[in-house]
Amino acid sequence: MASSSDNKLPHFLLGSRSSTFLRVLLGYGGCSLWYIWLSLIIFAITLLFFPSRLWERIRFHPSISRLELDPEPVFIVGHWQTGTSPLQFLLAQDEQFSYLDTLHASLPNTYFTLKRVMKRLLKMILKGKDRGSDSIALSLDLPQGSDLPMACLSPLSMYHSYVFPNNARQVFERGVLLQGLSSAEREQWKRQYLFHIKKIAAAGGCPRVLLRNSADTGRIAALLELFPNAKFIHVVRNPYEVCQAANERWQSMCSIWSLQKFDPEDFHSLTVDMYENLMKQYFEEAADIPASRLATVRYEDLQKQPIETLQTTYEQLSISGFDTVRPKIEQYLQTQQGSLAGENLSHLTNAQREKIKAQLQFVFDKTGYRA
DSSP: OOOTTTSOOOOGGGGSOHHHHHHHHHHTTOOOGGGHHHHHHHHHHHHHTHHHHHHHHHHTHHHHHTOOOOSOOEEEEOSTTSSHHHHHHHHTTOTTOBOOBHHHHHOTTTHHHHHHHHHHHHHHHHTTOBOSSSSOBOOTTSBOOTHHHHHHHOSOOTTHHHHSGGGHHHHHHHHTSOTTOOHHHHHHHHHHHHHHHHHHHHHHTOSSBEEEOGGGGGOHHHHHHHOTTOEEEEEEOOHHHHHHHHHHHHHHHHHHHOSSOOOGGGHHHHHHHHHHHHHHHHHHHHTTSOGGGEEEEEHHHHHHOHHHHHHHHHHHTTOOOHHHHHHHHHHHHHHOOOOOSOOOGGGSOHHHHHHHHHHHHHHHHHHTOOO
């Protein structure tokens, strides 16, 4: 994994609305003294982008709002570092789907207005950089998770926890589990997410959208309200590996994005507690998904038998066209580089293993892994 010093990127909140940045800054404990200067710079730049955001709303939003989406989008869910990203990379080879790429994720409020201007600059910035949480290289067309741009569109996103780690539990409960929200806040989030999905479809040119978002693992009920016929792929991985990888992710992402001083020692306990709450809510809400619209993919199967695993998933969800896209997927697999973190379990102490086993036994049981 690249160190944070080697992997510094412009702060993702530069692409946010000024009002959204102020809401999360004030709502999640503000910034540490050392980061006041950076917070002021971020806010100033969001103000500079106001004209382009305004033009985007006037010029493009009306037509995007009228866009008719395919009623059966595909949502890839699963705890962070379970392998949702590699699955999305493979499925994104299928041209029947629109998906969010890095360029769009970097410009969620100004994509159609500034994409041509910013494309060359962003390409230079991303050169030689990886995702921070693993060794997968960044590029403009790399598929991205939809919660990153939502952090610039809404105060409800898991990505805010990497900016304000001292308030991560509050961010998680509100932004992922949608707990403690008023009915108006919940409806606003649904409207914002629906419009974001329409924008992805408009950018991709296909009305059927492929979305990857680990935070959506805790939002199944809300997603079913938006898309009653949606299809879901739940990616699972050995919980010990997930916790180790997620702990590494916390440290890496906070080193890149945080505006607060933080104690890395807090991350392991935080990871296990969130994992427990996320999966409890997922298993409860996923019970409402018909079996014909929910497939479970094991990360290990995706690694060892990617073609067979994908074919089975297409068949389970009655998604057509696998034979057509198979050559493209095989070609992509030959060039695939980078891997997820979390395979070195020697980093887990005995106390950490015991905590994982005690709190996540139900996850081991449900997903078929041995504790």
